[in-house]
């Protein structure tokens with residue numbers, strides 16, 4: 502039995518992370534490397550990371566931004582476009598740094614303009630991925646202007662994801678940052694080749710947190726926060742169920758404070774500064790801290806066919822206040838839960 506005021510788990514990974522590039526990258530990458538053993542690095546830069554050479558360059562930039570002794574490994578992702586070929590998929594996998602490819606429906610979110618306009622356009626690439634066992638990571642929202650923003654994930658399941666799974670039944674798919682009961686149910690009813698990541702902000706917040714008492718731009722993300730009932734509740738029960746289909750993926754996505762607090766604010770929430778503490782808070786609220794290690798440190802690695810990390814981390818039961826901001830290139834970024842108290846603190850990695 503561990504004492505109740507500490508929590509020791511296998512070092513976690515982050516299976517969905519945005520770290521940007523240049524000076525912004527240098528500001529945030531250390532946050533993740535302090536806690537996580539590996540992270541899936543999202544490729545939505547401008548221009549996007551859409552071939553093996555770009556992935557290698559981005560990998561090098563990340564490694565160069567870190568001290569030598571973090572033991573952190575970035576796992577690179579190819580950004581799928583209408584023109585991605587099966588050969589590009591093969592070349593990326595052969596290069597060893599790229600482990601997955603990401604489907605952004607064109608126009609769905611930040612830097613998705615070069616994304617896929619019709620999923621049929623990437624079928625040759627997806628067939629190759631199915632053959633190679635390379636996971637497809639999916640931003641699951643339709644972009645049709647007529648579809649209400651709160652319904653875009655559920656409609657994506659109906660119109661697109663079900664069809665892709667029907668046509669490519671053995672393709673490994675990670676349904677990223679799920680936000681609805683429909684998505685939880687869909688993942689549960691699919692085969693073992695379909696899994697999902699869940700963010701700390703979708704576990705700890707709902708649309709009331711964003712909209713009641715004044716609009717809070719730092720809660721704005723995509724997919725947008727949904728209702729507490731049934732959606733946030735469904736995510737909390739999926740994450741804490743011990744079902745290996747659901748695992749950690751912060752979608753930590755930093756934007757400058759001024760780009761969020763704007764008449765047309767950017768979508769994205771920084772959580773990398775205290776990712777594991779946020780998940781511990783959510784799991785404790787469900788009386789499920791014993792399920793945190795599976796979710797954070799085991800199930801994602803198993804899905805990707807990678808070994809578990811050999812280090813451990815320890816969290817301590819301790820009240821502390823999330824900082825109001827962090828330096829971000831030549832400006833600042835406001836983290837999720839800024840100014841709020843958390844009662845778990847990352848203590849040490851060993």
Ligand code: DOR
Nearest residue numbers: 610611722723754768769
């Ligand atoms: O909130 C989000 N921010 N959702 C995404 O899908 C992209 C991300 C970003 O890159 O800022």
Ligand code: ZN
Nearest residue numbers: 517519543752
């Ligand atoms: Zn993301």
